[in-house]
Amino acid sequence: MASVETSLKETMTSIDGSLGAALVDYNSGMALGTLGGGKDLDLSVAAAGNTDVIRAKVRTMEMLGLNDEIEDILITLGGQYHLIRLLKTRGNTGLFLYVVLDKGNSNLAMARHQLKRIESELEL
Known part of the structure; x- marks a missing residue:
């Protein structure tokens, strides 16, 4: 773990x-931990903003009566992918992993696969 x-x-x-x-x-x-980012990518601001995205979804x-769970949410920008993966393992609720990818240097399918693996190994 x-x-x-x-x-x-x-x-x-x-x-x-x-x-x-x-x-x-x-x-x-609130971000419980961050790594990377920089002056053009404030991960604390992104964490708060993406919280609103999840709440809206x-x-x-609920309004549509969908009895299902969100696995992940993808936001595609001109030069970046923003991938939000809600944690469901071992009863964790209310947490998500968020990763920002350079669109030109990433493989979205592999990123989703890796996030799922990382989620399964995360110990809180």
Whole structure:
């Protein structure tokens, strides 16, 4: 089992094109850990903003009467992918892994696969 710090390092090193990663509590909008980012990518601001994205999608699913769970959410920008993976393993609720990828240097399918693996190894 991997710690938060180890999981974020694994995200940054095992996923090609990773620019930043965070573990976020979407009940509070607070990042529990971040790695990468920079002046053009404030992961704390992104964590709070993506919390709103998840809340909006959950509300929409409730209004539609969908009895299902979100696996991940992809936001595609001109030069980046923003991938949000909600954690479901071992009863964890309210947390998500967030990774920003350079669109030109990443493989989205492999990134999703790696995030699923990292989630399964994360120990909170």
